[in-house]
Amino acid sequence: MDIVVCGAQVPFVRGGAELHMDNLVTALTTAGHRAELVRLPVAWEKGRLFDSPLAWRMLPIDADLVIATNFPSYYVRHPRKVVWLFHQHRGAYDAADAGWSDIGTDPSSLETQRQLVEWDNRVLDEAAHVFTTSGVVADRLARYNGLSGTPLHHPPPLYEQLRQAAERGSFGTAEGSYVFCPTRLEANKRPELAVSSLASVRPSVRSVVAGRGSLAGPLQETARSLGLEQRVSLPGFVPDDELVDLYANALAVIYAPFDEDYGYVTLQAFYAGKPVITAGDSGGTLEWVVDGETGFVTDGTPAGVGAAIEKLAADPELARRMGEAGREKVRGLGWQPVVDRLLGAVR
Amino acid sequence: MPEPAVGLPVLGLSLHDDGDELLPLLGALRSWCRPTTLRGTSGLQPAAVLTDRVPGSPTEAPFDVPWSVVSRDPSVLEQAGARGRLLPDGVVPAGVAYVPPFVRERLRRARGLPEHAVLTADRRWTAGPEVDRPVPGDLLDTALACASLVVADDLPTAERALAWGAPTLCSPTVAEALGLVGTPEAVVATNEDPAVLVGDVRRLARLSWRGRRWWEARHDATLVAAQLALEMLPSTPGAARLRLAELGTPTDAEVRSRLSAALG
Structure with a gap:
């Protein structure tokens, strides 16, 4: 079958969504189909918000099937359209009141939201089936649009390497251990928790916060002001091999973003056999982390996260058991079941 | 014509x-x-x-x-x-548009109205500063666009509410008059407690969109x-305009102006 995967493009930005699209194309190709990714630029600000959706609406896509992913690629018009919804334009929905959104409660913003919901509903309604990356995304679709979506989970990037690395990993050495927080260093990811929480944790535990972003400087400053410079490492971007090793030898992984859509970090940690410390408002992460079983669901404060780290530092065997429970939880994930579900929706 | x-x-x-x-x-x-x-x-x-x-x-x-x-x-x-x-x-009456529940909630917030506002069958609000006065006829459309839930015991109000995408609660008799037989609950709520229904955001969103779709298939x-x-x-000819129409885009929408400017 000839399958076109449709995705939005933000020039010069590459993150989880782009990896997700690429991996889907690879999975479809591996399953014996011809698959290609078609992407169009999107603008998020209010004044240009509807330009890209209209452009998608106009595109001639000659294929047996299209699989649309994120906003606004699901505006593509095709008689055999399946949507695997990564996310809608959150700045006009659940994050309308976030500092980074240009949507307020002025008449222009309200009309933008009204029109966007109407457009979204019409184009999502015409799909043969709407899958979502997670239960969180399905719940938003139900709350804001009144539409149904079926959560369809998939393995994260590097999952094979992480699975293998788990066999040779450790939970620390005689000199101490570290907690690992791989994330973009932006406010919604709350990387500061992996720094400030150390203040209430035994000195033998360090923190490695890997990733790039606008908060790199402020994080260093926080570590300095708390006297934690020697215990906090901020290596920036790390290549895949190093990333896998960092997962494999961590005591635990800290991942407590605000209302995450899915959260590859949680799944990668589980593949590596590590417990995850998260927060009660972390969204999709909570579909995986069961408090006291595969990690800890904290109140999202430095003290709460610190207490969870301390429990694991005091009892590495507990960390190992939780990590093993996490591995068990992701055991059934795979790309072939994903391909079967997506294609089965239009047969 | x-x-x-x-x-x-x-x-x-x-x-x-x-x-x-x-x-x-x-x-x-x-x-x-x-x-x-x-x-x-x-x-x-x-x-x-x-x-x-x-x-x-x-x-x-x-x-x-x-x-x-x-x-x-x-x-x-x-x-x-x-x-x-x-x-x-x-065709859609002038000025009437689909307004989903979460935009209704933001509209109420912008106007200082209560978080939940049910418009009752006798056209009164169940909460807020206007709770004791019936909504004047010339403000009915505004009320239908803002309400969390509309209780309608007559056919014209029910149809108007559905046109606005208002989650609508009506009697089985009105549901039948609308032509809803078999499974009216897919389009309107019947025999339910409005105080309970108004707290179910997922149900309200579903009623809103299904009600609007049901209405426009018959009247738009x-x-x-x-x-x-x-x-x-x-x-x-006019493929882009046609697609805007298919999406229900208002005639005064900004995207239409942008399209006209782009086409020259």
Whole structure:
């Protein structure tokens, strides 16, 4: 079958969504189909918000099937359209009141939201089936649009390497251990928790916060002001091999973003056999982390996260058991079941 | 009814009834094509055909161009299958638009109104500063656009509420008058406690959208005309405008201005 995967493009930005699209194309190709990714630029600000959706609406896509992913690629018009919804334009929905959104409660913003919901509903309604990356995304679709979506989970990037690395990993050495927080260093990811929480944790535990972003400087400053410079490492971007090793030898992984859509970090940690410390408002992460079983669901404060780290530092065997429970939880994930579900929706 | 532009494709009409019921739809179709009776095409080849009955035998192709059936007769629609479409009887009243529940909540917030506001059958609010006074008739549309939930015990109010996308609670009698038999709860709520229903955001969102879709299939000829044109006449001039119409875009929407500017 000839399958076109449709995705939005933000020039010069590459993150989880782009990896997700690429991996889907690879999975479809591996399953014996011809698959290609078609992407169009999107603008998020209010004044240009509807330009890209209209452009998608106009595109001639000659294929047996299209699989649309994120906003606004699901505006593509095709008689055999399946949507695997990564996310809608959150700045006009659940994050309308976030500092980074240009949507307020002025008449222009309200009309933008009204029109966007109407457009979204019409184009999502015409799909043969709407899958979502997670239960969180399905719940938003139900709350804001009144539409149904079926959560369809998939393995994260590097999952094979992480699975293998788990066999040779450790939970620390005689000199101490570290907690690992791989994330973009932006406010919604709350990387500061992996720094400030150390203040209430035994000195033998360090923190490695890997990733790039606008908060790199402020994080260093926080570590300095708390006297934690020697215990906090901020290596920036790390290549895949190093990333896998960092997962494999961590005591635990800290991942407590605000209302995450899915959260590859949680799944990668589980593949590596590590417990995850998260927060009660972390969204999709909570579909995986069961408090006291595969990690800890904290109140999202430095003290709460610190207490969870301390429990694991005091009892590495507990960390190992939780990590093993996490591995068990992701055991059934795979790309072939994903391909079967997506294609089965239009047969 | 405006005269259609000469450059538009011809839509052949094969009608068995007198056609009056089709007037709203034909008027809306004139933005995208030239509706002309098949007998009156004077040698012009129609690009598609619109009919009100399924012609010929099931095994014969009655027309050699794309064709669709519009009707209000359930048996005709059943026979037409995927080609059939409910015939709408009007257009969206001026100023009326679909307003989903979470935008309603933000509208109320912007106006200092309560988080939950139910408009009762006697047109009073259940909360807020206006709780003791009935909503004046000239403010009814504003109320229908802002309410968390509308309780309607008469057909006109229920239909107007559905047009606005208001989650609507009505009696089984009104539901039946709307034509909702079998599973009315897919479109409107019946026999439920409004105080409980108003707290169920997922149900309100579902009622809002399904209610609006149900209403527009019966009453929005503009939308149905755009859908028919896209199906049968995809290469008609004004493709971008056609897609905006199919999405229910208001005539004064900013994206229309941007499109006009881009087209020069």
